[in-house]
Amino acid sequence: MDAERRKTLEETTRWDPGAVEQGVFDRWMEGGWFHPSAEGSPAENYSISIPPPNVTGALHMGHALNGSIQDALIRLNRMRGRNTMWILGTDHAGIATQSVVEKELAEQGTPRLEMGREAFIEKVWEWRYRYGNTIVEQYKRLGASCDYERERFTLDEGYVKAVYRVFAELYRKGFVYRDNYMVNWDPGTQSAISELEVENREVTDTLYRIAYPLDDGGELIVATVRPETMLADTAVAVNPNDERYRDVIGKHAILPLVGRRLPVIADEHVDPEFGTGALKITPGHDQNDFEIGRANNLQEISVIGEDGLITDQAPERFRGMTAAEAQAAVIAELRDQDLLRGEEPYAHNVPFSHRSGERIEPLISLQWFCRMDELAKHAIDVVNDGRVRFVPAEPHTKVYLDWMERIRPWCISRQLWWGHRLPVWYRGEETYVGEEAPEGEGWEQEEDVLDTWFSSALWPYATLGWPDTKMPEFQAFFPTDVLVTARDIIFLWVARMIMTSLEFTGEIPFSDVYVHSVIQAPDGRRMSKSLGTGIDPLDEIAEHGADALRFGLFAMSSTQDVRFSQARVQQGRDLANKMWNASRLILLNARDDVEPGPRSERVEDRWIASRLHRAIATVSESIAAYDFSHAVLDLYDFFWSELCDWYLEIVKPRLYDGDDGDEDASASLLWALDQVLALAHPFMPFVTEEIYSYMPDPSAEALVIHRFPQVDDQLIDERAEEEIGGAIALTRALRRWRDLAGVPAKQVLTARADDREPHELVSRLARVQFSEDGGEPIASVSGVELLETEGIDPRAVEARIEERRQKLRAEVKRGEGKLSNEGFVAKAPADVVDAEREKLAAYRAELEELGG
RNA sequence: GGGCGCUUAGCUCAGUUGGGAGAGCGCCAGCUCGACAAGCUGGAGGUCACUGGUUCGAGCCCAGUAGCGCCCACCA
Numbered sequence: 001m002d003a004e005r006r007k008t009l010e011e012t013t014r015w016d017p018g019a020v021e022q023g024v025f026d027r028w029m030e031g032g033w034f035h036p037s038a039e040g041s042p043a044e045n046y047s048i049s050i051p052p053p054n055v056t057g058a059l060h061m062g063h064a065l066n067g068s069i070q071d072a073l074i075r076l077n078r079m080r081g082r083n084t085m086w087i088l089g090t091d092h093a094g095i096a097t098q099s100v101v102e103k104e105l106a107e108q109g110t111p112r113l114e115m116g117r118e119a120f121i122e123k124v125w126e127w128r129y130r131y132g133n134t135i136v137e138q139y140k141r142l143g144a145s146c147d148y149e150r151e152r153f154t155l156d157e158g159y160v161k162a163v164y165r166v167f168a169e170l171y172r173k174g175f176v177y178r179d180n181y182m183v184n185w186d187p188g189t190q191s192a193i194s195e196l197e198v199e200n201r202e203v204t205d206t207l208y209r210i211a212y213p214l215d216d217g218g219e220l221i222v223a224t225v226r227p228e229t230m231l232a233d234t235a236v237a238v239n240p241n242d243e244r245y246r247d248v249i250g251k252h253a254i255l256p257l258v259g260r261r262l263p264v265i266a267d268e269h270v271d272p273e274f275g276t277g278a279l280k281i282t283p284g285h286d287q288n289d290f291e292i293g294r295a296n297n298l299q300e301i302s303v304i305g306e307d308g309l310i311t312d313q314a315p316e317r318f319r320g321m322t323a324a325e326a327q328a329a330v331i332a333e334l335r336d337q338d339l340l341r342g343e344e345p346y347a348h349n350v351p352f353s354h355r356s357g358e359r360i361e362p363l364i365s366l367q368w369f370c371r372m373d374e375l376a377k378h379a380i381d382v383v384n385d386g387r388v389r390f391v392p393a394e395p396h397t398k399v400y401l402d403w404m405e406r407i408r409p410w411c412i413s414r415q416l417w418w419g420h421r422l423p424v425w426y427r428g429e430e431t432y433v434g435e436e437a438p439e440g441e442g443w444e445q446e447e448d449v450l451d452t453w454f455s456s457a458l459w460p461y462a463t464l465g466w467p468d469t470k471m472p473e474f475q476a477f478f479p480t481d482v483l484v485t486a487r488d489i490i491f492l493w494v495a496r497m498i499m500t501s502l503e504f505t506g507e508i509p510f511s512d513v514y515v516h517s518v519i520q521a522p523d524g525r526r527m528s529k530s531l532g533t534g535i536d537p538l539d540e541i542a543e544h545g546a547d548a549l550r551f552g553l554f555a556m557s558s559t560q561d562v563r564f565s566q567a568r569v570q571q572g573r574d575l576a577n578k579m580w581n582a583s584r585l586i587l588l589n590a591r592d593d594v595e596p597g598p599r600s601e602r603v604e605d606r607w608i609a610s611r612l613h614r615a616i617a618t619v620s621e622s623i624a625a626y627d628f629s630h631a632v633l634d635l636y637d638f639f640w641s642e643l644c645d646w647y648l649e650i651v652k653p654r655l656y657d658g659d660d661g662d663e664d665a666s667a668s669l670l671w672a673l674d675q676v677l678a679l680a681h682p683f684m685p686f687v688t689e690e691i692y693s694y695m696p697d698p699s700a701e702a703l704v705i706h707r708f709p710q711v712d713d714q715l716i717d718e719r720a721e722e723e724i725g726g727a728i729a730l731t732r733a734l735r736r737w738r739d740l741a742g743v744p745a746k747q748v749l750t751a752r753a754d755d756r757e758p759h760e761l762v763s764r765l766a767r768v769q770f771s772e773d774g775g776e777p778i779a780s781v782s783g784v785e786l787l788e789t790e791g792i793d794p795r796a797v798e799a800r801i802e803e804r805r806q807k808l809r810a811e812v813k814r815g816e817g818k819l820s821n822e823g824f825v826a827k828a829p830a831d832v833v834d835a836e837r838e839k840l841a842a843y844r845a846e847l848e849e850l851g852g
Numbered sequence: 853g854g855g856c857g858c859u860u861a862g863c864u865c866a867g868u869u870g871g872g873a874g875a876g877c878g879c880c881a882g883c884u885c886g887a888c889a890a891g892c893u894g895g896a897g898g899u900c901a902c903u904g905g906u907u908c909g910a911g912c913c914c915a916g917u918a919g920c921g922c923c924c925a926c927c928a
Contacts, residue, residue, distance in 0.1 A: 013888065200925090207928080224928060271927045279928055288926035348928085395856055399923070402855090487923085522864085524921085544890095555876085556865085560857075561922075565864050567877040574876095574890050581888035588887080629866080633875070648887080656886070732894090739894040745883050767885095814872080823908025824871095832871050832909095839872085 001587070001696060009588060009694060015573075015580035017545025021686045025140055028689075033078070033704050034145045036085045038472035046077035047085045047477035049460045049510075050146060051485055051493070052154065054093035055128055056100045059138035061519045061527055061564060062486060064537035065557060068550045068683075069516055069628060070484045071144050075682040076623060077481075078145070079708035085477050086145060087463050089152030090132060094452040095189055095355050098418040101127050117417050124418050128153075141538060143546045143685045145704070150473070152463045154455045155420070162462035163455050164423040164435040166504060171433040175371045176412070178431075182290040183411050185363040187308045188356020191415035192367050194451060195408065196492050198360055200349040207346035208331065209276065211339045212236060212253040215261065220245075220253050221341050223275030225348070226285070227334070228326040230255065231314040232301040233262055235281035237292060240266035242277050256339050257330065258315060267292050287362050300364055306415075308361065323361070368413040368422060368448065375499040376404045382508050388498060391514045391626050392559045396490065403491055412451045419449030457496035460509040469505075478505070482512040490515070514626045518561045519553075527564065540569055547684035548573035551636075554628040554683055575636055576687040579680070582644050583691040586669045589655045592696035594663050596670035598715055602661060604761070605668045606720035608647045611638065612672055613715045616679055620711065623682075632683050639676060646728060647672075650761050674699070675709045682708075727759040733782045734766035740800040741779070742793045752777065752785045780849055801850055808847040815840035 001009070028034060036045075048070050053063060070086060078084040101124045102112045112120050132153075139146060152159060170176040183192040205225040212220045220236055236253050238245035245264075252261045262281075269292060270279045283293025284302040293300060303314040303326075310318045310326050318326050334340045351360040380401060382388045390396035413422065424446040425432040432438040437445065458466070464478050465471025479501075485494060494513055501509035520526060521533035528534055540549040551572025556562045598609040615638035622631035654665040674695065681688040681703050692703035700706035734749075743749060749768045752775070763770055768784070777785035779797055818824055818836055825833055 014890070015888095222928080226928085269926075269928095274927050282928095286926080286928075288928075291926075346928095349925090395923085399856085402924080518922095558865085563864065565877085567864065570890075571876055574888095577890050578888065581891085583887080585887035633866080637875085644887085645892090649892095652886085736894060739882075742882095745893075746885080811872090818872095818909085821908055825908080827908050828871070836871085 001592070001694060005694065006588070009584055012584075013581070015545070015577040015687055017547065017576070017686060018542070020690050021141075021143075021546055024686050024689050025143065027702065028145065028704055029148070031702055031704070033702070034086070035147050035149045036083045036476075038476045040083045040476055042475075042477060042479055044082065045084065045476055046074070046082040047087060047480045048074060048482055048484065049087040049463055049480050050089065051483075051489070052089045052091040052152075052456065052459060053135045054096050055090040055132045055135070055153065056093060056097045057090075057135045059135055059142070059537055061535055061537050061553075063135075063139075064142060064549060065516060065519055065553045066484055066486065067139055067142050067144050068553050069514070069557070069626075071142070071550075071685070072554070072623070072628065072682040073482065073484070074145055075685060075704065076708060078704070079678065079681065079706060081707065083476070085147050085150075085473075087150065087152070087460075087477070087480070088136070088139075088146035088148060089154070089459075089463055090135065091452065091456060092128075092153065092155045092419060094414060094416050094419040094449060095191070097124060097128075098416050099189070101418075112417075120417055138538060141541055141546060143550065145685075150463075154452075154459075158465065159455065159458075159462050160420060161435070162458050162466055163420045163450065165467045166458055166500060167423055167450070167454075168433055168435050169504070170370060175375065176368060176433075177371070178366065178368050180364055180366050181369065181409075181411075182287055182362055183365050183367055184351060184353075185306060185361045185365065186353035186356050186358060187361055188353055188358035189416070190306065192365055192411050192413065193353060193355065193360075194411050194453075196453075197354045198351045199354050201352050202347055203350040204345050204347045205350075206343050207275070208334075208340065209342035210256070210280075210334055211341050212256060212262070212278075212280070214248065214264075215252045215254055218248075220248065220264065220278045221276040222278045222280040224280055225346060226327070227330045228310075228318075228323055229282045229285040229303065230280055230330065231258055231310070231318060231326070232282050232284040232303040233258075233260070233280045234283060234293065234298045234301060235262050235296065236264050237267040237270050237279045237281050238264065238277060239270040239272045240268065242270075242272040244272075244277060256337060257333055265292075265296050267296070284364055285362055290362070290364070302364055304361060304363065306363065306365065367411050368424075368446075369409045370412050370454075371409050372407040372499070375503055376407045376495075378502040379495060379498040380404050382498065382502065387511065388508050389512050391512055396487065396513070396515050400490060400495060404495060410451075412454050413446075413448040414451055415447075416449050419452065420455055421449050422446040453492050453496060456493055457500045458504075460497060461501060461505050466505065478509075479507045480510045482514055483510040484514045484516065486518050487515050488518065512626075515559070517557050517559070519556070520561055520563050522564050522566070524563055535564055544569055544573040545576060545686065547576045547687045551575060551632055551684055554632040555636075557628050571636070572684070575639065576684060578640060578644060579677075579684070579687055579691065582639075582648060583673060583677075583694070585648060585655075586673050587691075587694050587696075590666035590669050590696075591658075591662060592666075594667040594670070596667050596674060598671055599664040599668045601664055603720050603723050603759075604647065604650045605664055606717045607724040608643065608668065608672055609715045610717040610721055611642050611647075612675055613711050613713075615642075616675070616709045617711045619679055628683075635680055635683065639680070643672065643676065646724075649765060653764075670695070674706075677703060678706045678709050681706070723759070727762050730782050730784065731762050731766045734762070734768055734784065737779065737781045737786070737800060738766070740796060740803075742796045743789075744791065747789070747791060749789050750775070750787045752787060753783075805847060805850050805852065808843050808850070811843045812840065812847060815843060 050070065051066060074084055074086045105112060105123060167176060184195060184198050186193045207223055207225050208227050209221050209223050210227060212222060214220060222236060233255050248264050249266045251264050253264060255262050269288065281289045281292055281298065283290045283298050283300045285304060301313050303311055304323055305311045308322060310321045312319055318329060321329060353360055383397060383400060423433060423435060425438055425443040427442045437443060460480050461478050464474040466474055483494060497509045501507060525531060525533050537549055548569050552569030555568045556565055599605040615634060618634045619631045651665045654661045677688040677692050689703045692698060750771050751768045753770055775787040778788050779786045779801055815836060819840060
């Protein structure tokens with residue numbers, strides 16, 4: 001180590017992430033270690049495709065957790081020597097991006113519609129080049145080791161080809177079709193959306209009861225929360241088993257305000273218990289009614305248009321009103337005509353657009369759909385036969401399978417400008433679908449674009465060059481190994497990737513789906529900007545460092561939703577700092593002329609090697625089970641409690657005095673440091689890499705490509721663990737006694753060892769001088785007799801002893817009770833009973849020693 | 853309406869197949885001990901939501917109750 005580096009190490013007493021993280025990241029990039037060669041087979045290689053963030057997006061806590069997990073897996077496998085690729089890219093995010101740009105342009109005084117499609121698209125591309133890299137740069141701050149040289153975008157030229165290929169093929173196979181069908185119309189974005197983009201919210205509406213006169217006298221009373229839709233009624237339905245209405249089935253009612261004759265039909269869907277048991281049927285504006293309408297061949301009338309206004313299918317006086325205005329007008333007229341039979345508040349679930357937040361207007365509209373049932377079959381099979389595995393298996397496997405079993409057609413067209421314009425061309429009555437525009441004059445391309453999720457569905461293979469299956473990247477890295485995601489997009493995205501991948505590549509896209517936590521705000525609410533509950537991961541990184549945030553997220557993560565915990569991030573910061581300082585101790589004091597490696601001469605060296613390898617085992621097992629929380633917490637425990645609190649304290653004298661055993665101490669410490677840095681690197685890459693750069697004679701060019709430690713059973717040493725474990729327990733017992741007896745911290749006690757030889761380290765760490773001399777014992781602690789010493793408060797000592805006696809008596813009583821229980825002795829396993837007997841004997845002996 | 857999950861220390865959470873309740877933070881007491889005060893040492897603190905059951909033994913298994921949360925669903 002040159003003098004300047006040494007000086008830095010000496011003077012930097014705190015880990016300062018802000019000062020070094022950027023430099024560390026640059027070294028990784030310069031090393032080219034994130035950019036694998038496209039060689040080898042998918043079986044021997046390791047790859048993950050990132051859930052593509054929206055190109056408009058900013059890194060939020062969900063990305064941070066999701067990214068940290070993937071990065072840990074990627075780094076681990078890279079360190080295990082596999083050719084490893086983390087496929088990076090962004091999503092064009094149709095609606096989200098279009099609205100961001102649209103808003104910006106509107107503020108500048110140019111509404112989108114005025115501007116025209118082409119000019120607008122151009123503006124969005126400009127915007128994309130200006131800001132689209134923001135989130136990618138933010139992933140770098142997190143330390144994400146993606147392949148930044150192969151970044152993709154869902155509107156790349158090649159990607160569009162893949163999308164068009166898939167669309168055209170699905171059309172050719174008869175899965176994709178165009179139809180007039182009931183869709184979820186989002187008035188906010190003026191587009192159809194799929195049922196997965198709809199969320200139900202509880203709303204209190206007014207439930208109106210309205211009398212529909214029958215044409216031969218009498219009336220039927222229907223109940224509705226949307227009286228304005230009655231203008232489009234085409235039937236009234238009752239339950240066929242409802243005695244009250246048996247003889248009106250087949251008759252006709254007269255629709256008030258309109259005068260249309262409505263057949264009274266029978267349908268099982270009608271609940272006789274609800275309202276009056278008579279249901280107005282509006283096939284044009286209600287999902288349920290639409291289906292009843294199709295089943296009964298009813299006319300479909302649309303009185304609310306895509307602009308949300310009443311259409312000319314309604315009586316003239318209502319035309320042009322908004323739905324809300326029409327409702328008021330309808331109610332007013334009904335009241336005048338004395339047809340209103342009641343109104344009451346009614347709480348029910350109402351669909352809202354996930355995108356715009358506006359209330360969904362179910363409308364019949366000409367849209368493109370994709371039939372999913374056949375695609376779903378294979379996607380069900382691969383989960384059933386375990387080729388694709390959810391982690392945790394439950395509840396996700398069941399939820400996935402249930403949903404796939406009753407999958408519905410997917411509305412894939414969107415009335416937007418930003419996205420993949422459908423590869424469909426019309427000329428008069430003709431329709432052409434293909435990857436390229438058709439030959440000939442007069443063809444007009446479809447105006448609609450595809451649902452963003454349609455292109456996302458191809459992500460794992462389209463990013464690697466498909467449909468060109470000869471692409472080296474595709475051959476080397478597809479199928480990928482694992483998909484890491486939160487559960488909210490299992491249907492929207494994960495299921496669809498599995499379906500399209502099986503259909504078009506014949507392969508599963510990934511074998512594991514790891515579903516991680518959703519991070520909530522500390523108070524348990526959703527983390528969201530609009531609620532003001534969001535916590536910006538970049539703020540956390542700026543304040544505590546990327547390693548701290550990553551550690552915190554790992555520590556929090558589970559299979560349940562979790563609340564964000566600042567304390568966990570601070571724990572990570574503290575650990576990074578501890579690593580830095582422990583490393584300073586080692587690097588500044590160890591001899592650099594030794595060959596690092598485990599040493600077996602001294603028990604404490606054997607002990608740390610054994611403990612280290614147990615830690616390697618548990619951490620590795622946890623990662624294999626995707627249990628990141630236990631992985632990092634076990635790592636923390638090993639590093640802090642065993643390596644720092646005990647081993648470093650134990651070896652310090654050998655290190656400082658440069659005498660007896662210092663070579664072994666140095667070799668052992670440098671080796672342990674090397675191993676533990678590698679073990680921690682997937683989780684805390686920056687601090688570990690920076691420390692590694694100070695290692696004398698490092699075995700690897702950089703820690704990022706250092707070999708990940710493997711368990712060596714030869715190093716597990718039960719006897720060393722027992723011996724040092726005993727010394728630790730004794731040290732702690734003595735310290736406890738000192739504290740309780742009020743012995744000043746610096747005062748050295750004298751003691752006599754009773755029938756065993758305490759380790760030298762106990763003497764030092766507990767500040768107890770062992771002596772052969774006699775003297776009056778004033779206390780006995782775990783077999784060690786403490787001798788009379790000046791300055792000890794005898795009352796405190798007696799109190800301490802009495803407290804111990806109390807505890808022992810309680811333990812003895814408990815043990816006796818248990819062992820005198822015939823059931824226990826007869827039925828409990830022998831080893832449990834033996835253990836209980838041994839404990840009891842030990843407690844009795846100690847109690848006797850303390851005089852009762 | 854159906855399904856699932858949660859309830860453990862003041863707070864956030866761990867608790868493997870049933871065999872003496874754990875961590876981090878916070879709190880209390882004492883420490884400038886030649887890495888670290890973002891530190892060191894010691895300590896206090898829990899009817900494991902409630903009720904009942906199974907068992908020699910239950911935080912863990914079973915049944916029920918209450919509260920919270922999530923997902924699914926076409927009762928207007």
